[in-house]
Amino acid sequence: MPRAFLVKKANVSPGKRNWSELPDHKRGDVYIPVSIFPPSKLMMEAEASPAETTPLCLTKRSDMHAELPSSTALGRPQSPVGSAEERSEVRKRSQSSSTYIRAKIKVTTGELPPDPAPLSLVLPPVPAPHPPALSPDATVMPVVTTTTSAQPPMEPVSMVTRSTGAFMCQVCQKSFQFQRMLNRHVKCHNETKRHLCSFCGKGFNDTFDLKRHVRTHTGVRPYKCTLCDKAFTQRCSLESHMKKIHSVTLSYAYKERRNKLYVCEECGHTAATQDELLLHLHTLHPDSPLLKGKAARRGGREGGSTPGSPQGAESDDTTGSAGQ
DNA sequence: CAATGCGGCGAGTGATGA
DNA sequence: TCATCACTCGCCGCATTG
Numbered sequence: 206m207p208r209a210f211l212v213k214k215a216n217v218s219p220g221k222r223n224w225s226e227l228p229d230h231k232r233g234d235v236y237i238p239v240s241i242f243p244p245s246k247l248m249m250e251a252e253a254s255p256a257e258t259t260p261l262c263l264t265k266r267s268d269m270h271a272e273l274p275s276s277t278a279l280g281r282p283q284s285p286v287g288s289a290e291e292r293s294e295v296r297k298r299s300q301s302s303s304t305y306i307r308a309k310i311k312v313t314t315g316e317l318p319p320d321p322a323p324l325s326l327v328l329p330p331v332p333a334p335h336p337p338a339l340s341p342d343a344t345v346m347p348v349v350t351t352t353t354s355a356q357p358p359m360e361p362v363s364m365v366t367r368s369t370g371a372f373m374c375q376v377c378q379k380s381f382q383f384q385r386m387l388n389r390h391v392k393c394h395n396e397t398k399r400h401l402c403s404f405c406g407k408g409f410n411d412t413f414d415l416k417r418h419v420r421t422h423t424g425v426r427p428y429k430c431t432l433c434d435k436a437f438t439q440r441c442s443l444e445s446h447m448k449k450i451h452s453v454t455l456s457y458a459y460k461e462r463r464n465k466l467y468v469c470e471e472c473g474h475t476a477a478t479q480d481e482l483l484l485h486l487h488t489l490h491p492d493s494p495l496l497k498g499k500a501a502r503r504g505g506r507e508g509g510s511t512p513g514s515p516q517g518a519e520s521d522d523t524t525g526s527a528g529q
Numbered sequence: 530c531a532a533t534g535c536g537g538c539g540a541g542t543g544a545t546g547a
Numbered sequence: 548t549c550a551t552c553a554c555t556c557g558c559c560g561c562a563t564t565g
Contacts, residue, residue, distance in 0.1 A: 385531060386559080393558065413535055414556065421555070435553090441537060442553070449552065 416470075425473040 371380035372387040376394045381387040392410045400415040401408050404422040409415040417439065420426070426436035428443035432451045437443040447453040467482040468475050471490050476482040 381559095388531080389533095390558080409556085411535095411558085412533075414558090416535090418556075438554080439536090439556095441539090442555090444537095446553075 419470070423470065423473075425468060425470055427468040427473060427475045429475075 371382060372384050373380045374387060374390055374394070376391075379390065381390060400410070400412050402415060402418055402422070404419065407418065409418060420438040426438050428438070428440050429436040430443060430446055430451070432447070432453070435446060437446065444454075467478065469482060469485055469490070471486075474482075474485050474489075476485055
């Protein structure tokens with residue numbers, strides 16, 4: 206692979222780890238961004254609210270910023286918000302006056318626009334979406350999942366009507382078979398719940414989206430190409446790579462459940478089973494708040510969820526994406 | 530049964546080489 | 548300038564949890 210892939214921009218600060226120089230397989234296994242976690246703080250945050258709990262409570266020491274392995278975060282210490290998405294936000298904002306507006310980009314304002322209807326079309330004048338500034342010596346803001354209580358409930362944003370047996374979104378007229386589908390869809394229009402990235406402050410409606418995003422900062426790349434040393438944060442990226450580079454198309458039976466991949470978000474280690482992951486955590490990250498959280502939860506639930514269960518016990522994010 | 534978690538799909542964008 | 552590939556994220560379907 207001739208391309209200097211992964212390196213979105215040079216400008217890597219001296220003294221900082223350039224993870225793009227590492228083979229992906231090493232990067233994924235070697236990189237240990239977190240031991241870094243102040244467990245107590247982490248746990249406190251995790252207690253906030255079950256629903257609001259940010260999956261990945263990545264808090265870290267103040268010099269964490271310098272350790273960010275992500276190519277997207279590397280080399281932009283000057284930038285208050287270093288990731289690509291921030292640049293995208295900035296770019297988007299700069300484009301907001303132009304004719305082109307990327308429809309999919311959402312602006313994290315934390316405030317509910319007065320008029321929901323044009324929400325998907327209008328980019329409101331954006332105040333700095335989030336406390337940006339991750340100055341090199343700044344303490345990283347904790348992951349905060351906020352429910353902006355000041356905001357009205359969903360209904361005013363997207364009135365639910367039922368027509369032709371479907372639940373229709375009043376904002377975009379999209380219809381859904383189930384109420385719950387609509388409820389979640391409404392979040393797309395409503396800035397009600399924000400899951401904020403502790404690294405860059407970017408907000409997400411979906412906890413998993415945040416978790417996935419955080420990997421861009423932590424450098425965790427669970428999906429490794431078996432034919433080369435490259436690794437990816439998302440399975441689809443790996444599959445795309447396999448198809449384009451190696452001409453290998455991974456096919457799965459219809460609705461086949463792919464093997465779940467348990468990912469240690471602290472070092473990127475992957476395990477085939479949750480037990481294996483737990484063993485890994487006990488061995489290498491005994492102080493991991495994630496481990497403690499799991500233990501606490503198990504104690505409280507007394508065998509509530511089975512070890513293979515992808516959720517529940519894993520909502521503390523010891524597992525990564527992967528696998529359907 | 531609603532809420533939540535997770536994976537997949539699709540698309541926009543950046544970086545790089547030809 | 549264009550093509551290619553990787554990165555990233557919004558959103559949806561489905562599974563699981565409480």
